[in-house]
Amino acid sequence: GESVGLHLPTLSVQEGDNSIINCAYSNSASDYFIWYKQESGKGPQFIIDIRSNMDKRQGQRVTVLLNKTVKHLSLQIAATQPGDSAVYFCAEIDSGGSYIPTFGRGTSLIVHP
Amino acid sequence: NAGVTQTPKFQVLKTGQSMTLQCAQDMNHEYMSWYRQDPGMGLRLIHYSVGAGITDQGEVPNGYNVSRSTTEDFPLRLLSAAPSQTSVYFCASRAPLRGGPSSGNTIYFGEGSWLTVV
Numbered sequence: 001g002e003s004v005g006l007h008l009p010t011l012s013v014q015e016g017d018n019s020i021i022n023c024a025y026s027n028s029a030s031d032y033f034i035w036y037k038q039e040s041g042k043g044p045q046f047i048i049d050i051r052s053n054m055d056k057r058q059g060q061r062v063t064v065l066l067n068k069t070v071k072h073l074s075l076q077i078a079a080t081q082p083g084d085s086a087v088y089f090c091a092e093i094d095s096g097g098s099y100i101p102t103f104g105r106g107t108s109l110i111v112h113p
Numbered sequence: 114n115a116g117v118t119q120t121p122k123f124q125v126l127k128t129g130q131s132m133t134l135q136c137a138q139d140m141n142h143e144y145m146s147w148y149r150q151d152p153g154m155g156l157r158l159i160h161y162s163v164g165a166g167i168t169d170q171g172e173v174p175n176g177y178n179v180s181r182s183t184t185e186d187f188p189l190r191l192l193s194a195a196p197s198q199t200s201v202y203f204c205a206s207r208a209p210l211r212g213g214p215s216s217g218n219t220i221y222f223g224e225g226s227w228l229t230v231v
Contacts, residue, residue, distance in 0.1 A: 034219055043117075043203050043222035044156075089155070091220070099144065099163075099207075100171070101220060105155035 012110045019080045021107045023073040023090035030092035035075045038087045085111045119223035126194040126230045134189040136204030144207040145187040149200040194230040202226045
């Protein structure tokens with residue numbers, strides 16, 4: 001079946017650096033994508049989303065890029081802080097289909113002070 | 114606004130016992146779902162509901178039952194707990210997808226229920 005996967009299970013960065021977390025998706029019908037942050041012992045929290053009619057969307061210190069040609073999604077975090085340390089998930093949804101999101105396994109971001 | 118509330122936070126069960134994980138949301142969301150999260154496995158869908166009175170199976174439904182008698186509540190029942198059901202369980206809800214990107218279209222998760230079956 002279709003799946004969402006992350007390229008790197010762990011990403012270590014220095015405080016102040018920019019972080020880039022990648023995600024590959026395989027369902028070409030997916031038209032809505034979400035990034036979540038999950039801190040230890042907590043539920044996933046919404047970070048930013050993007051629809052397939054856009055290729056870039058910016059939030060506060062975060063930017064999501066969508067490349068539909070290669071089915072690739074990325075989350076960029078500017079000036080990474082220790083509080084950004086968490087597991088980050090991407091999710092894809094086919095809004096013309098079941099609306100059920102498919103989640104990747106997650107990337108663990110470790111920020112060193 | 115409490116969002117998605119799950120209880121209990123932690124539970125230890127003996128093999129063969131039954132229990133219910135409670136989930137409630139106060140956002141009038143039609144879509145609710147239950148996931149389990151195991152190390153290295155990500156979030157796997159157990160059951161979901163698109164509205165009161167409607168439920169359907171997800172990826173890993175065996176050993177679990179759900180019901181949706183109200184919009185607000187979506188309890189998950191373990192019929193006869195097994196060690197393989199040791200996991201972290203998350204309830205999530207969402208309004209129907211409409212319009213452009215908006216936090217109103219996204220999925221909100223509860224804080225999780227840590228279940229250990231011994």
